[in-house]
């Protein structure tokens with residue numbers, strides 16, 4: 404039997420944030436149990452042929468004042484500081500701001516700047532872009548949208564948006580233009596793993612209203628709205644920094660199978676993935692930084708709020724493919740290789756394009772690189788089965804087909820293709836989920852309670868700031 408004052412189950416961003424919070428409180432006697440060989444969860448770093456690349460999350464928007472916990476983390480990492488009370492990036496932090504050109508779209512046979520289809524779209528489309536931008540501004544005036552969501556409680560306006568799908572809301576509001584809808588669907592799949600017919604209208608609007616707004620052509624670009632931080636290994640850069648001070652308190656290859664609250668403490672069973680041996684841990688308290696569907700299986704007995712939240716959760720599977728190229732791809736007409744490169748296809752096509760791992764390199768001569776290609780599969784459970792059953796060759800061929808039109812030379816220059824399958828990558832903000840009372844109940848465990856819950860699922864959708872803030876709260880409260 405092994406002992407620690409506090410146990411953390413799960414080593415994603417939330418679990419690592421909880422560990423950092425314990426460290427800040429001077430609590431050293433803790434252990435973090437993570438089933439994989441490396442921590443980071445969806446924000447893990449990878450490498451192909453020696454070149455760093457993301458295995459999942461690849462960027463963090465520069466946090467605003469709604470996310471002071473994330474600002475403090477970046478300060479600790481040397482990337483930010485406070486000047487007369489206001490937080491801003493330091494000179495070192497600015498080096499990690501995504502360089503230009505940031506985004507391009509392969510549309511009608513050529514690359515255009517930005518992801519909103521603009522080349523030769525008609526006046527009706529442009530009018531809908533303008534109108535939707537105004538609708539987002541109006542939504543911002545009606546209610547506060549913030550990341551993390553827990554900082555701005557849901558008001559009636561958000562509740563009513565959360566009751567219907569984004570698709571229904573768009574139809575009701577007259578936003579029917581196919582290019583506008585393609586772009587909105589792309590944004591939902593990119594952030595939420597499912598399209599506008601699956602996510603709530605709250606989620607669809609939150610995407611724009613909480614951060615950078617919606618910019619119709621000619622308006623200010625996202626680059627002027629604080630920008631995004633990125634690294635060759637994606638957000639794995641941050642999770643590796645979070646894990647670095649933990650030493651032997653980090654117990655990887657440990658599959659938590661049972662978390663039991665007893666009168667005197669918490670008992671946790673885990674399996675050592677290398678040896679297959681069962682281990683028993685006892686602790687005074689435990690932070691459950693696991694996805695809801697797993698937490699509901701291992702916490703015994705699962706509290707009613709956990710059962711209800713897990714039942715309401717819908718998860719999107721994702722596929723991440725890292726392609727090592729021995730030399731740069733040929734230039735095609737239009738905008739140059741950017742950080743984020745998206746191919747325009749039909750609504751619901753699943754592919755989300757690729758990011759270039761060498762984008763932040765200052766070398767004047769482009770050379771070998773890794774392209775990280777993303778694909779999200781929505782909420783239909785059959786998609787998960789399909790992702791599970793298909794072979795590597797199937798996904799390789801799918802990738803080459805997806806990128807063939809803009810990059811016919813890719814197959815000849817690729818030296819290695821690695822795939823990463825996530826069966827339950829992220830909770831999708833389907834109608835009613837983000838405002839579900841059970842999520843609020845799980846966040847409201849009183850200070851000092853034996854179990855604290857921490858995971859991005861508690862926000863109803865998954866981004867770094869949500870995961871980190873839940874982990875920090877739990878680490879401070881346990």
Ligand SMILES: Cc1cc2nc3c(=O)[nH]c(=O)nc-3n(C[C@H](O)[C@H](O)[C@H](O)COP(=O)(O)OP(=O)(O)OC[C@H]3O[C@@H](n4cnc5c(N)ncnc54)[C@H](O)[C@@H]3O)c2cc1C
Pocket residue numbers: 412413414415416417418436437438439442443444445446458459460461462463638657658659660692693694697721723777825828829857858859860865866867868870
């Ligand atoms: C492909 C992809 C791309 C993304 N891109 C971005 C992005 O660019 N920017 C962004 O902000 N967000 C992005 N996200 C969202 C991302 O999920 C969050 O940023 C964040 O990493 C979530 O952290 P978490 O701790 O809440 O969850 P998780 O990452 O799910 O962490 C949970 C951890 O628990 C572990 N675990 C599970 N079961 C057990 C068990 N039984 N025992 C022990 N350990 C267990 C898991 O292995 C995992 O490490 C992306 C997600 C995916 C899938």
